[in-house]
Amino acid sequence: MTTTDRVRWGILGTARINDSILDGARGSARAEIVAVASRDAGHAAAYAAQHGISIAHGSYEALLADPSIEAVYISLPNSLHHPWTMAALRAGKHVLCEKPYSRRPADVEEAFDLAEARGLVLAEAFMWRQTPLVSRLVAELPSVGTLQLVRASFSFHLRDEGDIRVRADLDGGSLMDVGCYTVSAARLLAGEEPAEVLGASEVDAAGVDRRFAGILRFPGGVIAQIASGLTTDHRGIDAIGMEGSFRLPDPWHGRPSAIVRGDGQTVELDRSDPYALEIDDLSGAIRDGRAPLLGRADALGQSRTIAALYEAAATGRAVRP
Numbered sequence: 671m672t673t674t675d676r677v678r679w680g681i682l683g684t685a686r687i688n689d690s691i692l693d694g695a696r697g698s699a700r701a702e703i704v705a706v707a708s709r710d711a712g713h714a715a716a717y718a719a720q721h722g723i724s725i726a727h728g729s730y731e732a733l734l735a736d737p738s739i740e741a742v743y744i745s746l747p748n749s750l751h752h753p754w755t756m757a758a759l760r761a762g763k764h765v766l767c768e769k770p771y772s773r774r775p776a777d778v779e780e781a782f783d784l785a786e787a788r789g790l791v792l793a794e795a796f797m798w799r800q801t802p803l804v805s806r807l808v809a810e811l812p813s814v815g816t817l818q819l820v821r822a823s824f825s826f827h828l829r830d831e832g833d834i835r836v837r838a839d840l841d842g843g844s845l846m847d848v849g850c851y852t853v854s855a856a857r858l859l860a861g862e863e864p865a866e867v868l869g870a871s872e873v874d875a876a877g878v879d880r881r882f883a884g885i886l887r888f889p890g891g892v893i894a895q896i897a898s899g900l901t902t903d904h905r906g907i908d909a910i911g912m913e914g915s916f917r918l919p920d921p922w923h924g925r926p927s928a929i930v931r932g933d934g935q936t937v938e939l940d941r942s943d944p945y946a947l948e949i950d951d952l953s954g955a956i957r958d959g960r961a962p963l964l965g966r967a968d969a970l971g972q973s974r975t976i977a978a979l980y981e982a983a984a985t986g987r988a989v990r991p
C-alpha cells in the first residue's frame with residue numbers, strides 16, 4: 671500500500687479526545703490526519719504544529735472547503751455533531767462523528783439520508799464496539815444460558831464545572847456522555863432494540879442530568895439496568911442468564927481486562943487500541959466501498975433509546991422508543 675492510498679482526514683475542533691484518534695492514526699496504513707480546524711486561526715496553527723499536522727484552518731468552514739480532505743472527524747460538543755456532520759456531508763466529506771451522535775432521532779435519519787444520497791460513509795464513533803473484547807463478550811454469552819438481565823454502568827467524577835458535559839445548551843449530561851455506552855452494551859447483548867424504557871435522573875439547576883438510571887425491557891425478555899453519572903466512579907457490564915453469569919469490570923476503553931465468570935474463573939483479555947481500530951475501519955470502508963462496523967441502524971437505535979430514556983425520566987412514565 672502506498673501513502674496515497676491512505677484516506678486524508680481532517681479534524682474539526684481541537685478537543686481533548688483528538689489525542690486518542692491522533693495516536694490511533696499514527697501507525698495506520700489506511701489513514702493519515704493531515705488537517706485540523708479551530709474557531710481561532712492562531713490556535714489552529716499552534717495545535718497543528720504541536721501535533722505534527724500539516725494543514726491548519728482558521729474555521730471549520732475552511733477545512734470543509736479544502737479539496738485535499740476526504741474525510742472529517744467531528745469531536746465537537748454534542749449539540750454541534752449534527753449541524754457540522756450535515757455541513758461536512760454537503761461538502762462531500764465522509765464523516766466519523768463522536769458519540770453520542772444526537773439525542774434527536776430525526777437528526778440521525780436526516781444525516782444518514784444525506785450520506786446515502788451522496789454515497790458517503792458516515793458513522794457514530796462508538797470505539798468500544800471495535801475491540802476484540804466485544805467479540806469475546808458476545809462469544810461468551812451462550813455460557814450463561816438464556817440471558818435474563820444485563821447491568822451496565824459507566825460513571826466518573828467530573829471536577830470541571832466549565833466542562834461541555836455540564837452545559838445544557840451543548841446537550842451535556844451523564845446519559846449523553848457516558849450512559850450512551852451502557853445503552854450500546856444493553857442493545858448489543860440483548861441483540862435487539864428495547865420495546866419500552868423507564869428512567870430516573872438527578873437533574874441540576876441548569877437542566878443537566880448528573881446521574882441517570884434506566885431500565886430497558888426488550889421484546890425477547892431481557893431486562894437491562896443502566897446507570898451513568900458525573901458524580902461517581904464506576905464501570906462494568908454484567909450478563910446474567912439462567913445457567914450462570916459473567917462480569918466485565920472495565921469494558922469501555924480497550925484496556926487490559928478480564929471476563930470474570932460467576933464461578934470465579936477469569937478469561938484474560940489483552941489491551942487493544944479502539945481508536946486505531948475505529949479509524950482503520952472507517953478508512954477501509956471509504957477505500958473498499960464496504961459498510962463500516964456501525965451504521966445507520968445502530969446510530970438510530972442509540973438515539974431512539976436515549977430520547978425515550980430522557981422522556982421517561984421527565985414524565986415518570988414508561989416510553990416506547
Ligand SMILES: NC(=O)c1ccc[n+]([C@@H]2O[C@H](COP(=O)([O-])OP(=O)(O)OC[C@H]3O[C@@H](n4cnc5c(N)ncnc54)[C@H](OP(=O)(O)O)[C@@H]3O)[C@@H](O)[C@H]2O)c1
Nearest residue numbers: 683684685686687708709745746747748768769770797834
Ligand atoms: N469516544 C471517546 O472515547 C470519547 C471520549 C471523550 C469525548 N468524546 C466525545 O467527543 C466530543 C468532545 O469531547 P471533549 O471532552 O474531547 O471536548 P473538549 O475538549 O471540550 O473540546 C471540544 C472542542 O470543540 C470545539 N468547540 C466548538 N464550539 C464549542 C463550544 N461552544 N464550546 C466548547 N468547545 C467548542 C473547540 O475547538 P476549537 O475551539 O478549536 O474550535 C473545543 O476544543 C464529545 O461529543 C464527547 O462525547 C468521546
